[in-house]
Amino acid sequence: MATGASGGQPSVLSTLPKDLPLDFLKTITDQFSPERILGTGAFGTVYMGIAPDGQKIAVKKLAENTPIARDKVFTNEVQNIMALQLHHENVVKLVGYCHEAQKKVVQNNGRYIVADIVESLLCYEYLPQGNLQKNLFEVSCVMDWDTRFRIIKGICQGLAFLHSINIAHMDLKPENILLDDKMTPKIADFGLSRLFGQEQTRMRTQNVVGSYGYIAPEYLYRGEISTKSDIYSLGLLILETTTVEKNCSNNEPSATQFIKSVHDNWTDEHIVSQWPHLDGDRFQQIKVCIKIGLECVEIDRQKRPSIEEIVDRLNGLWSTGS
Template identity: 75%
Template structure:
């Protein structure tokens, strides 16, 4: 007999990829505020209900997103639709539909085509890693669960970098969790798809989340897979310590947070914080802190590769680079 999860996957797989705007309006009760499950620079995410009762997440891209909506939409659709991995959120449909509306232009009213861009994802009931780690009243997840999340994020990033896709906005808000606490990397609005021979790029338009942006990108506009490794290091540190990286506009880097972790999370402190853990769990915590701090080194060439990180998390001793 098929399980509910299998039925859910079958229903989602039968959806047409290009969904009508009116269909998505109906599924979200006309984009009701009561159905908002997340907001960000790129738009608002609503919980949508299919005619058969299945749930999807509908992201309506914002008009004032950091990138032009067409570019963000193209990035996300083209990059995600081809991705099939258990640690990458599944894009099940999209909508890019124009409707004629009366709008004001230079003091005059004109009829223009106004486009709405929407993305439809599998619905992940446990929400974001941010919510599960740091929401008011939340209790730090058991170490076994957090270690599973760290390993899953790393597996997903290894898959992305093999394509190669650079995510460019890894942070707890962009890691979603299913009912088994399986992590899935989401929100590809800033991602870059590189040619196989291309390893680095430069840009003057630096966008992303303060506190997670690699210094070479923040200050020099340099983009590489090592940009993601820096952000991953902060994710690993936050998930391991249950301490929040809280940068501000006056201090866009995470240096203060990193220095505090490096100073505080010594072997002795780890042993006292995890006094109920067995020796193997303690070793896992130490390895995660060690990897996280290596990932956030200022010199990108000194950061470990994602292959190295995955190997070490799986208990294989490898050379750092």
């Protein structure tokens, strides 16, 4: 294994993701068995893979009919995650990938022909607690506030890292935040991510794709992409995680009604009624998180705080175990 100049630590090159053979990924997922499915989304199906040494990994098999071209999704995920160069604890780790053609017999205009079918797969570290969506809204026991506050801080730290190297994620939502066995959050799913040039701060697109209830209005209506688009989605994530109320906005652009509900209802009195035994520090944390969340979802993107400002404000609050 190559080592750095100091001779002790592995170099970046030695820790980059590996190109894995398709047959190997078929074997470790039991031929993509339905029993191994961890989740399914717009970009494909995720399976649990168990390597020969017993290590578990998550294997995402990209679907053919993704919202954007499958090759583009694959390139986005591999290149943008590899652009991170060094692993950040709040960004999911890509451990391997596969882009391989295999000959298959397929039907074409009523005839059977042999064609090269390309399979695209991405392999990530396996995170046993699943996604934030499940942990917030699909389990009977509500996470305590200290855990939720650490998750909010971790998401913000991961996003600060992405923005510092000019990557806009463009699909932040609870389903794309994964949790390890210590409930450390990791930003996942870079299929829609954009890598900006060094002097570039925004771009335009005609092809607006993403999760309808989390898309920033300037992206939805004008195709404008910037890191402030992520801040809008982050604001919704912070509000959901703080209030444990779901943004049910799949048929409503940019979560307008959810934002209005939080703004109108989450007063000091309401916070106390929800958690009557909160101490002063935690009460202040909840108040500040709601305030930050509402600032993030300003329609005018210039009024939204930067991720650096958000992290500084959160770090200024007392936090158990931080």
